[in-house]
Amino acid sequence: MKALRPALIVVAVALLAALPWFGSDTLIQFGINTLLLAVLAQGWNIIGGYTGYASFGNSVFYGLGSYGVAIAMVQWHLPFAVGLVFGVGLGIVFACSLGVAVLRLKGHYFAIATLALAEVMTAIVSNVKLAGQNVGLVLPPLNNDRLFYELALGLLVLATLTIFWLTRSRFGFGLIAIRENEEGAAVMGVNTTLYKVLAFTLAGIFSALAGGIHAYWITFLDPESAFDISLNVKMIIMAVFGGPGTVLGPIVGAFSLSAVSEILSSEVTSIAGLFFGVVIVAAIVLMPRGLADIVRNVPKSGWRYFRQNIRAHRL
Amino acid sequence: MGLLAQILVNGILLGGLYAVMALGLALVWGVLNIVNLAHGAFIMLGAYASWYLYTDAHIDPFLGLPITAGVMFGLGYLLQRGLLNLVVRAPMFNTLLITFGLEVVLTYLAQLAFSADFRTINPPYAGDSWQLGPVTLPVARSAAFVVAIVLSLGMWLFLLHTRLGRAIRATAQNLVAARLYGVEPRHLYAMTFGLGIALAAAAGGLYGTVSQINPYIGASLTAKSFAISIIGGLDNPLGVIVGGLFLGVVESLTTLYIGPTFADVASFGILLLVLIVRPSGLLGRTA
């Protein structure tokens, strides 16, 4: 049974990769958006799910990646790949310089600090001439949705493999130890500061790459959309809904929530957002550890699982 | 010189409003450990309530504040009792997410009910102002400031000197202690949250008299309230007043000397600085 799982995953990836040849244009576009969201959710998973530092600042990396590609291609006429590298470079500089200060904070203070960072970055970039200030930048168009789709899929596979590696590596164990008990981890020899910054940077790199791909795909960006703060919450909700700290959880969360949102949007437009809100509220009450935990426990406990969650957390 | 004085006065008036906006958030956060991301949405609802009271029932927005606050207190009480009490002992991050969900729901409901256009509450004295030497004091803003300060000080006195206030503070330290005060915890929690929402609604009513309202103002008001709470410090109920005034003045100065687009950079930049250098805030007890 265990050997079946990797085989199933390979089949699923192959099917996903083949989709552009069978699906409609709208489906492919939906696919690109969903895949990129899944990458963001996985990126967040590294710092939030595995290290336990719930960051509300990954949108900054996304924005830096977007602007990296945009500036490189529009202002300096460099190829896309170089733009991606530039975007990642910006992200790394950001993570290492501000990360250390912000990662010293615990729990919700860290979350708020990253949120403040996101707000500040948006405002700052609106005033930078090179980035086109408030008006934004327009990139050279490339009409090849299939390419972007496969790029996004490839990035998602890369991100997931990275997380899989985490679960079996010394580095990953160090991160989990930090999440479970940071002081205990330090006393056992884990260089918590270094590891936290590395995790933050790694999450940032994936977010930056996703931003870069997205920017080239839609060929336009401005500070509001590039550093969109609501992206933060989306990726967190998807990761948490699917199962933070698991390898596949965030992907499941991203796919399922995107699908539901899309279906509702086409059926009853304004209710979609409302539904999202209700789903989140219900999920936090009934299944705070995500779908992955449901899959693990409901076969054993059945409906009692949900009642247990409530009982454990109510006043 | 006159311009600087005016800017400072503007900042202080704004700061008073900011203080009462953040008061409800700080109360709920400090006592119940609930990080209420929907706080701004409640401010927004309070603003709309005041608007309807004024437009349909012709009740002056300031006089109508007790009604708005009372109704929203009930809403807050029910929400805590029926929903939020279910997640109180979960990791704090969960309260963040559940209140975010609430924010989404409330904003959408508001959009459905009130449509997306901008509104203001315009009592007849809205355009008037007093002259105090070189400084102009708009009537509405000044009244909002006074009410805000009264509410904030009132909150401070309530927490320090009434039995219920002391019970609420005790709960912030220790749930068992609250039981010793004879108040049932679920009821106490619901009262506290109701109080926080009532304050938010009152702030909304005041906000409506000095600025435009639409269903989407919630998010940025929440962010601002966070900044104020942290900058002022969560330990001390007066911290919010200090934080609000400080931020109001900083924003006014930034708008004048650097530019209006930098007001947000200034507020969040200071928030960051405070978090990094002195997380307990300007009035916090230990560094």
Next chain:
Amino acid sequence: MTALLEVRHATRRFSGLVAVDDVSFTLAPGEILGLIGPNGAGKTTLISLISGTLAPSEGEVLFQGETITKVPAYQRARLGIGRTFQIMRPFPGLSVLDNVAVGALFGRGGGQPKLAMAREQARACLDFVGLGRNASQRADELGGPGRKRLELAKALAMQPKVLLCDEVMAGLNHVEIEEVIAVIRKVRDQGISVLVIEHVIKAIKSLSDRLLVLHHGEKIADGVPSEVLENATVVEAYLGKRRT
């Protein structure tokens, strides 16, 4: 023979409260040093100063002759200082085996880079403390005595030269206490020095080579157990002044 661990005039204040007051002592290789004192005497604070969790307000900590006062906690772990916590801190989401494996991955000298090897070492440590059967359980499913042993196993997996034990016998019954004493003796036989904080006087009397007594943050006695426990000041600290 140079002391393995030396604490010189260590003082730690917490905004007005002096938790540890000018304490000096040494720990020799292969020695079991007991640390006793009434509640609030500053024992855990002293341990935290040695493990690096807290920095001293004054004074120095030396390990193998080198000053480590400014060295961060994780580096002290890599030098060979291991500790258990009084308020037990397992990694709840991980299995018992993986809890201990963290120690093997990050312990002395930077630990073992390969997860598989670390798990083997972890298994050996679990057997050593008697938790071998519980390896695949979730750490938060263990009962009190089990958690105490897990704390020990985690610290041992780091291959420490010094083991700081903070009340590993609290809440255990006679049989369990004897078992822990046996484990600590086995630890010493491996060449590891042990500093044991304990309240169970009978146990620590038989276990320790030397006893150190703290009261209100000050060291009030340091010597062979039989002498220290007869010391009038020590008796007074525990039982209060005799009414004459």
